[in-house]
Amino acid sequence: xxxxxxxxxxxxxxxxxxxxxxxxxxxxxxxxxxxxxxxxxxxxxxxxxxxxxxxxxxxxxxxxxxxxxxxxxxxxxxxxxxxxxxxxxxxxxxxxxxxxxxxxxxxxxxxxxxxxxxxxxxxxxxxxxxxxxxxxxxxxxxxxxxxxxxxxxxxxxxxxxxxxxxxxxxxxxxxxxxxxxxxxxxxxxxxxxxxxxxxxxxxxxxxxxxxxxxxxxxxxxxxxxxxxxxxxxxxxxxxxxxxxxxxxxxxxxxxxxxxxxxxxxxxxxxxxxxxxxxxxxxxxxxxxxxxxxxxxxxxxxxxxxxxxxxxxxxxxxxxxxxxxxxxxxxxxxxx
Amino acid sequence: xxxxxxxxxxxxxxxxxxxxxxxxxxxxxxxxxxxxxxxxxxxxxxxxxxxxxxxxxxxxxxxxxxxxxxxxxxxxxxxxxxxxxxxxxxxxxxxxxxxxxxxxxxxxxxxxxxxxxxxxxxxxxxxxxxxxxxxxxxxxxxxxxxxxxxxxxxxxxxxxxxxxxxxxxxxxxxxxxxxxxxxxxxxxxxxxxxxxxxxxxxxxxxxxxxxxxxxxxxxxxxxxxxxxxxxxxxxxxxxxxxxxxxxxxxxxxxxxxxxxxxxxxxxxxxxxxxxxxxxxxxxxxxxxxxxxx
Numbered sequence: 190x191x192x193x194x195x196x197x198x199x200x201x202x203x204x205x206x207x208x209x210x211x212x213x214x215x216x217x218x219x220x221x222x223x224x225x226x227x228x229x230x231x232x233x234x235x236x237x238x239x240x241x242x243x244x245x246x247x248x249x250x251x252x253x254x255x256x257x258x259x260x261x262x263x264x265x266x267x268x269x270x271x272x273x274x275x276x277x278x279x280x281x282x283x284x285x286x287x288x289x290x291x292x293x294x295x296x297x298x299x300x301x302x303x304x305x306x307x308x309x310x311x312x313x314x315x316x317x318x319x320x321x322x323x324x325x326x327x328x329x330x331x332x333x334x335x336x337x338x339x340x341x342x343x344x345x346x347x348x349x350x351x352x353x354x355x356x357x358x359x360x361x362x363x364x365x366x367x368x369x370x371x372x373x374x375x376x377x378x379x380x381x382x383x384x385x386x387x388x389x390x391x392x393x394x395x396x397x398x399x400x401x402x403x404x405x406x407x408x409x410x411x412x413x414x415x416x417x418x419x420x421x422x423x424x425x426x427x428x429x430x431x432x433x434x435x436x437x438x439x440x441x442x443x444x445x446x447x448x449x450x451x452x453x454x455x456x457x458x459x460x461x462x463x464x465x466x467x468x469x470x471x472x473x474x475x476x477x478x479x480x481x482x483x484x485x486x487x488x489x490x491x492x493x494x495x496x497x498x499x500x501x502x503x504x505x506x507x508x509x510x511x512x513x514x515x516x517x518x519x520x521x522x523x524x
Numbered sequence: 525x526x527x528x529x530x531x532x533x534x535x536x537x538x539x540x541x542x543x544x545x546x547x548x549x550x551x552x553x554x555x556x557x558x559x560x561x562x563x564x565x566x567x568x569x570x571x572x573x574x575x576x577x578x579x580x581x582x583x584x585x586x587x588x589x590x591x592x593x594x595x596x597x598x599x600x601x602x603x604x605x606x607x608x609x610x611x612x613x614x615x616x617x618x619x620x621x622x623x624x625x626x627x628x629x630x631x632x633x634x635x636x637x638x639x640x641x642x643x644x645x646x647x648x649x650x651x652x653x654x655x656x657x658x659x660x661x662x663x664x665x666x667x668x669x670x671x672x673x674x675x676x677x678x679x680x681x682x683x684x685x686x687x688x689x690x691x692x693x694x695x696x697x698x699x700x701x702x703x704x705x706x707x708x709x710x711x712x713x714x715x716x717x718x719x720x721x722x723x724x725x726x727x728x729x730x731x732x733x734x735x736x737x738x739x740x741x742x743x744x745x746x747x748x749x750x751x752x753x754x755x756x757x758x759x760x761x762x763x764x765x766x767x768x769x770x771x772x773x774x775x776x777x778x779x780x781x782x783x784x785x786x787x788x789x790x791x792x793x794x795x796x797x798x799x800x801x802x803x804x805x806x807x808x809x810x811x812x813x814x815x816x817x
Binding site: 330351369473 | 563
């Protein structure tokens with residue numbers, strides 16, 4: 190990295206005293222920087238192309254191929270071949286061999302998995318936003334032991350999700366501590382709603398800290414003077430919250446919600462380990478993984494659908510809700 | 525919300541009248557609630573890890589029936605547990621992933637933070653989009669590809685897809701760290717007579733090292749905690765800890781070995797928690813880098 194700096198310095202420095210050659214030199218500087226930038230960026234972009242774009246293109250190609258298997262019409266084993274949109278209609282309209290998929294097959298679970306995924310996403314992100322905001326406000330105050338609290342919230346974040354799943358599976362066991370504490374006798378992972386709430390609670394525990402820290406970072410950018418001025422003007426605590434804190438923290442909040450939403454839409458580890466997707470806790474990701482061993486090509490179609498769903502949600506966030514993650518990341522200059 | 529929505533980030537509001545500061549008390553109670561919520565489940569894992577299997581569901585808050593047996597079960601090869609090997613596998617996969625992401629990503633981050641060029645916005649958008657990419661969309665095509673070329677169950681079968689999320693994370697985090705660095709210092713050092721190499725070695729490297737190290741920790745934790753890809757593409761020989769914990773075998777067949785699983789979870793978690801607590805400030809800065817500002 191040490192070799193590229195003199196170039197820049199040479200291009201920029203001597204131009205300063207004169208007026209005339211300055212623009213020309215600035216252009217040259219721009220060109221030099223552009224060349225350096227492409228050299229530096231190429232390895233990353235190539236690597237990402239290999240690990241992401243190649244598999245995705247591959248998946249899309251696969252999704253238009255028929256899975257090898259027995260043809261119910263002829264009874265012979267067939268080697269696939271082009272399928273058109275068959276794999277997509279299989280999932281979207283739950284069609285198996287021209288009729289609706291029988292209950293219990295993976296094909297019949299698509300819309301359930303879709304609604305489960307969105308249920309988890311909406312409920313966990315909403316809970317995490319409210320709880321995270323509250324935690325951030327507390328952590329932003331100054332009190333003795335504040336750094337201990339800030340350290341403690343990192344503990345759930347650092348624990349691997351697989352371990353979190355096993356931990357809460359144990360907490361929610363029939364003889365487990367949750368039932369004892371609340372005096373209930375619920376088979377948490379044994380029926381639909383308790384299982385869903387068990388997943389929601391575990392996910393909330395695991396990821397609220399991330400949300401809280403992002404919001405806290407946003408809160409810390411609000412200058413104290415703004416609050417002082419509002420106080421002088423007689424604003425109540427609630428007014429200060431709704432008129433100052435919320436609008437000023439909004440950019441950071443929106444980015445945090447965007448990150449968490451996209452993360453929740455691909456939720457896999459928690460329900461997969463806690464319930465194996467039983468009792469209607471199968472998310473889209475779990476359905477894809479279940480399908481892989483039944484047939485690559487329709488799994489590829491399903492993973493493409495999942496990808497498109499996530500992409501659309503991200504698009505809506507960025508386009509209509511003003512979650513400007515890229516802008517936040519590229520804005521130049523220090524704060 | 526309303527009750528807690530008082531001034532964020534101000535010193536304890538000077539008590540209006542002499543007497544008890546209720547606002548401050550509320551802050552402490554809230555802080556205690558946060559501490560309990562975050563730490564008690566983790567504490568419960570550790571307490572259970574040290575509990576005799578016969579008393580798995582003992583609900584005493586403090587440690588009772590303390591034993592090391594569960595940790596022995598975790599490493600007991602006769603039960604089919606190969607936790608030592610799993611730990612090494614996790615180290616190899618997470619270590620290699622982090623190394624590749626860092627070596628490649630540091631150059632991209634430098635360019636994004638320091639240089640002006642066209643398509644900067646587009647490149648950043650692509651990298652951010654890549655970090656949000658769902659793992660399942662990779663697993664299906666890679667499952668087939670790796671089966672065809674005989675890479676199924678190899679280390680690279682996990683390292684390659686893991687790069688898809690660690691590399692964008694690395695570039696993203698490093699870019700915001702680099703943008704905050706006082707690069708003018710390098711020029712000053714040159715003016716003061718340092719050579720290019722000296723300026724880099726004495727000024728830039730010490731400044732960039734903590735940022736790079738923090739980013740490495742974040743990438744490592746991400747790869748260490750990965751489950752989906754590893755659960756599909758690893759074999760018995762290369763299985764990392766996260767997958768091993770999910771399919772753990774206990775002393776009694778057909779019985780969930782809760783205490784042993786908690787012991788395994790404790791082993792996996794403790795190093796991460798220590799790492800995170802030691803570098804707390806840096807990690808929080810890294811996590812939130814780029815999301816604000």
